[in-house]
Amino acid sequence: MTETATEEKIKEAARIVFMEKGYAAAGMRDIATKAGVNLSLVNYYFRSKKNIFQIIMLEKMHIIFGNIIPYMVDENTTLEEKLNHIATVYIDTISEDPNLPMFVFSEFQKNPEDFSFLFPIKKINFNEISIIKQFKTIRPDINPAHFMLNFLGLTIFPFIAAHLFSKMNTGIFDNIQTVIKERKSFIPLWMKSILETNLTAK
Amino acid sequence: MTETATEEKIKEAARIVFMEKGYAAAGMRDIATKAGVNLSLVNYYFRSKKNIFQIIMLEKMHIIFGNIIPYMVDENTTLEEKLNHIATVYIDTISEDPNLPMFVFSEFQKNPEDFSFLFPIKKINFNEISIIKQFKTIRPDINPAHFMLNFLGLTIFPFIAAHLFSKMNTGIFDNIQTVIKERKSFIPLWMKSILETNLTAK
DNA sequence: GTCTATAGAGAGATAGAC
């Protein structure tokens, strides 16, 4: 491997510390301690806090978007297959790192300038990717943004709300991680119903 | 009023600074400057950074939950009326302060211990509030957690994702604030479809 | 590559004059 053991230990510690505390509250000392190395080694390998953070952020962006875009652009699957596949894969992926969505959305919001250059996704015109084209043939009357917000909201929001909801003793969010996994098979069916909903009613 | 003009100026500045930067990155000097007052006045009125933050957080918690719980517990409205009412009121309320959901979820996650005592909601047993009882009579086969996650996901997630999505040039999230407002009438209809979805199918 | 030691900037908080 090209990375030394020390470098990888520091990177792994940085992943944990940044994900737990966010950029601002994370300290270089936290990272060094968690990695079991001397403070100055963190700077030796990564030069600055901002630099190591951007490396971690780029990794996380790839996980959160890189695992979803390829299925969205695939011209050889139906819309139903896409929804099935993405819901399943995505919930499994994020379940291994459940704070990922909050981390990415929240850190991006705080310093958009620092990350706008990180977009490999930046160039993608959603109007021309398969999943949106398929949606448009079924529902030309609805802005595809609604479709994406619905799908991602049903899939991702539970991870974002999990901490707060499970701590507020409501009696219904006690095994929220189990509930989230049930959603793998439910979300595609709910999305189908949403797709068929007549919005001019009432 | 019981609060002096200075105290209120500081509080308003604190609201803005904390919402923009989060607790960790916000500085007492930021707050003083934004309020147009001397640094030591912030400590004079609020004694510590943590203290003023908790005051703001409590306020924000009341906005995000206080505007929704009363409608959920109301025994005199149907489930359909609740969904209509909440979706509309909530989207209007949060639109005035669109970073509110991210702020509350994100700051809570980072320091749960600091805020667990802030719950006025803590004692509410969701299994006994009207909206959940109504849901259970319609769908006794589904965990009510799904119902709440669906409704709140459709309603709140767009606010959380808005920043990131609108900056990634997808071509479909350009007027996302307008899109979000359209959802006021759509969400109740989508929820109706979701409620009627047969989940044993396939 | 890894350590000790420290520079230099910035933070939260307070003492004390007015």
Added chain:
DNA sequence: GTCTATCTCTCTATAGAC
């Protein structure tokens, strides 16, 4: 109530010995 000045601590980052 409001100011100036400052204490004390902690942070990122680096210089320099090994």
